Amino acid sequence: MRSRTTISPELREWILATTRAGHGVAEVLRLMKEHGYDPRQSRSIVAEVLKLPLATLLASTAGGAPQGLRTQHPEAPEVRIDGHAIGVSLSVEAPALRVLENILSTQECEELIALARPRLQRALTVDSEGRQQMDRRRTSEGMFFTLNEVPLVGRIEQRLAALLRVPASHGEGLQILHYLPGQAYEPHFDWFDPEQPGYGAITAVGGQRIASVVMYLNTPARGGGTAFPELGLTVTTRRGSAVYFAYEGGDPSSLHAGLPVLDGEKWIATKWLREQPYKRPKKA
Template sequence: MKSHLPIRPELREWILTTTRAGHSVDAVLKLMQETGYDPRQSRGIVATVLNMPISALDPHVSASASKGRRTRHPEAPHVVVDGRTVHVGLSVDSPELRVLNDFLSVEECAALIEQSSPRLQRASTVDRSGKHQVDARRTSEGMFFTIGETPLVRSIEKRIATMLSIPVDHGEGLQVLHYLPGQQYEPHFDWFNPEEPGFPAITAKGGQRIASIVMYLNTPEAGGGTAFPEIGLTVTALRGTAVYFAYDTGDTASLHAGLPVEKGEKWIATKWLRERPFQTSSR
C-alpha cells in the first residue's frame, strides 16, 4: 500500500529535485531515514511521489517481467536498418539502454517539426483510469501522430520495428514534444503502475509498456538532456540521436527525467512499445 498521509509540497519537491540531481531512490530513502522518517512511511511517500509500486522498493522482491513480447537490444558498434547505419554510441545493461547516433537524418528531424507544429497543445500524461490528462510534472507542448499517419511516420515506425525486432502494431502513436526554456518533465517511469486502479484499463489495449525510444529533433543551446538518476547518466540532446531503453514492471533503474531547457528550445519524438498489439482509441 502507498502512503495515505498528506505529503508536504516541500517534501515532494525535495524528492523530485534530489532524484533529478542524480541520487538513486535508495539514497533518497536513506536520507529520509536519517532525518527521522520511519522506513515504511518513507517507502510509501517515495512510491506515491514517483508513482511506482511500493513492492519495487523492497530489496527482497524482484521486478515482475512482462509475459508478452520483448524487444531486441541493438548491439555495438552499429546496426544497419533499411540501408541506414545507426551507430550505438553507448550501451548500458541495467536498464537495457542504448544511445543511437544518426538514428534520424537532418531532413527527417526538420520534417517532423514542421508536420507537428500546427497541432501542438499542452502535453498530457496517462492518468490512473487510462485517459490523457494535463500533468503539472510535464510542462511542454505536444501532439500525437496516429500509426502510419504520414509517409515519414511510417518510415520511422518501420525503422524502429526492424531495429528492435518488434511489429509496428506493438507501438503507440508517435508523440512529438516541444520544450521552451525552463520547461521539463520531472522524474518518472514509463511502465504503468499495477497498483493503480486504472491499470487493467490502461493495459487492456496492448499490455504493459516494455520499452521507450526518445528521438532528439534538434540540439538545444543548453540543457534539455534526458537524465537517468538511478545509474548516474545524462544523455545529451543532439539532433538525430535517440536513446532507447527497455524495462520490466517495477524496474526502478528506468527512472528518468527530461531536464529543464536552459537556453533555446528542445524538440523530441517519443515512441512507447507494448508487449502486445496496441489497440488505438479516441483520445
C-alpha cells in the same frame, strides 16, 4: 552511481520465512504495506531477496505471467537497417539503455517538426484511469501522430520495429514534444504501476509498456538533456540521435526526466512500445 536500498538481515529473513511458509509474493507485499513500507520500494526489496526479475514479480502480482513480446537491445558498435547505419555509442545493462546515433536524418528531423508544429497543444499525461490529463510536471507542447499516418512516420516506425525486433503494431502513436526555455518534465516512469486503480484499463489496449525511444529532432543551445537519476547519467540532446531504454514493465532504475531547456528550444519524438499490439483508446 545507482543507489541501492539497504535491506536489513531481519527483513530479509522475514521475507524468506514468509514465502517458505507458503505465502505468495502478493501477500508479502500486502503485509509490508500494512507495516508502512512504500509499495514501490517493497517490490524492489522482495525482487532482490527472492532473486526474481522485477518484471516477473510485477506480472505475478498483477494476475499472471507477462504476455507478449520483449525488445531486442541494439548492440555496439552499430546496427544496419535497410542500409541505414545506426551507431550505438553508449550501453547500460540495468536498465537496458542505449544511446543511438544517426537514427534520424537531418531532413527527417526537419520534416517531423514542420508536420507537428501546426498541431501543437499543451502536452498531457495519462492518469490512473487511462485518460489524458494536464500535469504540472510536464510543461511542454505536443501532438500525436496515428500509426503510419504519413509515409515519413510509417518509415520511422518500420525502422524502429526492425531495430528492436518488435512489430510496428506494438507501438503507440509517435508523440512530438516542443520545449521552450525553462520548460521541463520532472522525474517519472513510462511504465504503468500495477497498483494504480486504472491499471487494467490502461493495459487493456496493448498490455504493459516495455520500452521507450526518445529521438532528438534538434540540438538546444544549452540544457534539455534526458536525465536518469538512479544511474547518475544525463543523455545530451543532439539532433538525429536517440536514447532507448527498456524496463520490462517495472524497473525503478528507468526513472528519468527531461531537464529544463536553458537556451534555445528542444524538439523530441517519443515512441512507447507495448508487450501486445496497441489499440488506440476510443475517446469518451
